[in-house]
Amino acid sequence: MTNQLPDEITWTLINAEDWGGGLERTYRAENVEHAGCGGDVIQVHLHDPLDALLTARTYCAKCSEALSA
Ligand SMILES: [Zn+2]
Numbered sequence: 001m002t003n004q005l006p007d008e009i010t011w012t013l014i015n016a017e018d019w020g021g022g023l024e025r026t027y028r029a030e031n032v033e034h035a036g037c038g039g040d041v042i043q044v045h046l047h048d049p050l051d052a053l054l055t056a057r058t059y060c061a062k063c064s065e066a067l068s069a
Contacts, residue, residue: 004068005029005032005041005058005067005068006032008031009029009030009031009032009041010029010030010031011027011028011029011030011043012027012028012029012030013025013026013027014026014027014028019046021048021049022046022047022048022049022050022051022054023047023051024044024045024046024047025044025045025047026042026043026044026045027042027043027044027045028040028041028042028043028061029041029042029043034060034062034063034065034067036060036063036065037060037062037063037065038062039060039061039062039063040060040061040062041058041059041060041061041067042058042059042060042061043056043057043058044056044057044058044059
């Protein structure tokens with residue numbers, strides 16, 4: 001079983017909040033779900049105060065398994 005997601009993913013911004021040093025934006029994949037369990041695929045972008053992207057991680061909202069996009 002692979003955790004690799006398809007190349008063409010439509011991301012929708014579902015949440016943005018200040019984590020204290022910038023914005024944390026949460027996106028949900030509209031056209032894919034986790035093949036392992038059918039859960040939503042979530043991507044979280046952590047930005048610094050100048051809005052530069054610090055880290056991005058993708059995971060399943062249902063089982064929390066880390067995914068790669
Ligand atoms: Zn899952």
